Amino acid sequence: MTEHKPFAPSPHWGEKTAFHPCAVIPVYNHEHALPVVVEALRQAHLPCILVDDASSRACAAVIDQLAEDEWVRRVRLPVNQGKGGAVMAGLREAQRLGFSHALQVDADGQHDLEDVEDFLEAARETPAALICGYPRYDDSVPKSRLYARYLTHVWVWINSLSLGIRDGMCGFRVYPLAPVVELIDAVRLGTRMDFDPEILVRLAWRNQPMRWLPTRVHYPLDGLSHFRLWQDNTLISKMHAKLFFGMLLRAPRILYRRWRA
Template sequence: MKIGAVIPVYNHGGPIAGVVAALRAHGLPVLLVDDASEPGCAAVLDQLASQADVTLERLPVNQGKGGAVMAGLRRAAELGWTHALQIDADGQHDTRDVPAFTAAAVAEPAQMICGYPIYDDSVPKARLYGRYATHIWVWINTLSLAIRDSMCGFRIYPLAGTLPLVERQHIGRRMDFDTEIAVRLFWSGMGIVNVPTRVRYPEDGVSHFRVWRDNVLISAMHTRLFFGMLVRAPMLLWRKALA
């Protein structure tokens, strides 16, 4: 079992060095996926990639967060990793929780380890309350409460069960990615282990969430998943009855 960290990066030149240092302090190799960042950030990533156990995958055209993560998962498998810890580049995820995530993966290596956030006062209230719409749709589309928070980008994927899904299914490539892949992995039969994790929103944080574009993408995703759930409902209900 080999766990490494995959970090999608798009113009996070300020906080990324601290995130990498914290992950390396936990003994994890790091794969940086440069999603066509501007030259200043790209230079920071080049410098970080000169360190031991830090690898850089550079995308020539911006793919969006989901596209960058999927490219990272493929590269992680090429590096011989069995599991990939996904974490954001902006420093909002608390890397002190990494040991809890990796311990959960060791205990349940075939399941997805999914963070569910514990927020401090820095969280924007509109974003906090807005998440509940997605939570409700996820519970409907899985006919389950198994996924506590599908939007948290701090998680561990078992690559043996995740990459075949990535290759055969259309999955949203931008801010719809985290939720869609979690639901589709649940549909595929992968178990979910929810791990609490502290999340903060730095005052100088860089957000690439685009309200109109990304809300349209997320709405379209929920629609796709709803109709997918209708087809799978007998299987999901049968599986729930047997649990």
């Protein structure tokens, strides 16, 4: 359910400019970290779309309170969709509201929001490009997740027929909304932790320009992670298998298009 409340007059909603960014934050039970994340983005003068992915009552109440601010828009999903489903709902809402770009940010505080300005500046300089973060971890990262990421990197390189994707899992990105929403409306993408790598591979198949910036990542501000080690790794493995066969079918066209470019 998308909220349609009226907003106080603001130069940041509904602008029709070539570069008009917002932040999209998928939220599932991160009521303690979320206000810190929203305040940091507010200080960066970035309007926020909070996608409540069927959170608990306590988290929903925090989202409702934050949504009283004119800088914040709330989208409420009645049934949990997973991270990818929540992000896609937020990206569609961002485009509907007239934004040109959306910064995807996790609600748990793992992303270093001091990097927001650098990512937005890169998007402003190259508005057609997808600006992607590749992580620099501190000691808080779980070793099991760190090692599993390397396997995903290899499969992303294979399935994209390119070494250009530096990290398929980091969800700190600035999406140009027009090509991204066109893709998510045309293809059935994974709705959980498989979303982040799959959308990069499918955009690479379409020759989407990408730029890569380093960003610091720590796990997590409120001590709560929704990554399910076995279930999500199994889901990601199935996604890679699906993309592999899709790559085989598309390989001649992809390689020919890149050769022409």
